Amino acid sequence: MADARNDRALEAQQQLDPAIVEYLSTKGYVLERCRHAHPATFFKTSCASKLSGASKEDVTFVQLLHQTDDQRREVMKIVEEDMVLSDEAAFEQHVVRYQGYSPTVDIIFTERLPGSGIEPWHHEFRDSLILDIAWDGLQALAYLHGRGVVHGSIHPGNIMHIPAKTGDHDDNGTFKLFGHGLVPKVGRHKEAVDARYTPPELRGKPYKPTFKSDVWMLGMTLLEYHELGPGAFDISLRGGIGTLVKRISERKSQGWLKQREEGCVYDAHGKYYHAVLEDIIGDMLVEKPRERPSAMAALRKLAHERHYKGEKTPDAGQLMMPVKAAVKAAKKEMRARTLVGKVLGQVKGFWDWLLLLGVALLFGLK
Numbered sequence: 243m244a245d246a247r248n249d250r251a252l253e254a255q256q257q258l259d260p261a262i263v264e265y266l267s268t269k270g271y272v273l274e275r276c277r278h279a280h281p282a283t284f285f286k287t288s289c290a291s292k293l294s295g296a297s298k299e300d301v302t303f304v305q306l307l308h309q310t311d312d313q314r315r316e317v318m319k320i321v322e323e324d325m326v327l328s329d330e331a332a333f334e335q336h337v338v339r340y341q342g343y344s345p346t347v348d349i350i351f352t353e354r355l356p357g358s359g360i361e362p363w364h365h366e367f368r369d370s371l372i373l374d375i376a377w378d379g380l381q382a383l384a385y386l387h388g389r390g391v392v393h394g395s396i397h398p399g400n401i402m403h404i405p406a407k408t409g410d411h412d413d414n415g416t417f418k419l420f421g422h423g424l425v426p427k428v429g430r431h432k433e434a435v436d437a438r439y440t441p442p443e444l445r446g447k448p449y450k451p452t453f454k455s456d457v458w459m460l461g462m463t464l465l466e467y468h469e470l471g472p473g474a475f476d477i478s479l480r481g482g483i484g485t486l487v488k489r490i491s492e493r494k495s496q497g498w499l500k501q502r503e504e505g506c507v508y509d510a511h512g513k514y515y516h517a518v519l520e521d522i523i524g525d526m527l528v529e530k531p532r533e534r535p536s537a538m539a540a541l542r543k544l545a546h547e548r549h550y551k552g553e554k555t556p557d558a559g560q561l562m563m564p565v566k567a568a569v570k571a572a573k574k575e576m577r578a579r580t581l582v583g584k585v586l587g588q589v590k591g592f593w594d595w596l597l598l599l600g601v602a603l604l605f606g607l608k
Contacts, residue, residue, distance in 0.1 A: 300354035320423040331571035359399040362470035369515035382419035383537035388569030395425035396459035454531035461526025
């Protein structure tokens with residue numbers, strides 16, 4: 243299966259616009275074999291590297307496809323924000339940051355990504371690992387939404403696993419969300435994502451993703467990590483979204499998330515992980531978006547669960563600090579880049595504020 247993905251990715255590279263290949267070559271980049279095989283609807287990804295003295299620079303680049311000028315402007319606004327944010331404000335721990343853009347050939351540069359995401363149909367995921375993905379994914383969404391950015395296309399292919407550097411078998415590493423803003427508002431939802439990830443409120447309508455639709459898509463992805471895998475019952479493919487929502491609502495009070503022979507551990511910790519996973523996925527897949535929690539609310543609930551019932555962790559407030567600090571830093575830096583922010587940044591003391599207030603009142607009276 244991995245070889246098949248490599249072959250698809252290599253074929254995608256061979257189909258690159260010659261202008262992109264030439265541009266990369268002039269910048270010293272050489273295309274490299276990688277396992278990126280995203281559906282080429284609005285973008286496709288490939289990898290390249292170049293030698294800089296004794297060091298090697300590895301990158302993944304994203305080619306934008308079939309986008310209108312308005313759609314491209316929306317994407318570029320997000321890319322430009324990512325490029326100027328400080329490390330503290332970019333939240334690179336859990337969000338794949340856009341590091342550069344070439345208008346000449348319309349490609350975006352990111353860090354070198356490990357592949358096409360973690361796909362549930364190739365692995366059996368333990369409940370504890372799925373909770374780690376939920377925790378990191380909700381942190382990423384809470385951060386993006388705090389910046390005012392809708393992701394728009396969350397599915398297994400856009401969740402990247404960064405292995406632990408310690409080599410500790412019990413350390414699952416971290417997970418990053420890739421592709422925020424790359425799938426814009428479009429006329430039909432099937433143009434944007436696989437229908438099974440599209441929340442009920444967007445099905446059959448123009449695809450205009452929201453913060454709440456992001457939460458649904460992450461919940462659907464987590465459910466697939468649990469239900470799919472070698473020999474697992476494919477609930478998402480055999481039933482439509484409406485059937486799935488009905489089954490969840492009917493079974494939620496009775497333990498609707500099935501126990502698996504593999505992946506669900508039956509000791510005290512295992513039962514706890516399964517119960518928390520069932521609870522958080524059930525919340526995220528609520529049919530009515532108004533009743534669905536925000537990413538920050540779901541994250542806060544999971545933080546309390548991790549602290550009070552799970553293994554030894556910092557308290558819930560401490561667990562929430564990194565994402566809150568990143569949102570605060572990002573808002574401050576983006577505000578400082580606006581005209582008003584630049585003016586306010588020059589206001590130092592009481593008399594400066596008084597003068598500014600007087601000017602504002604003067605213009606307001608005219």
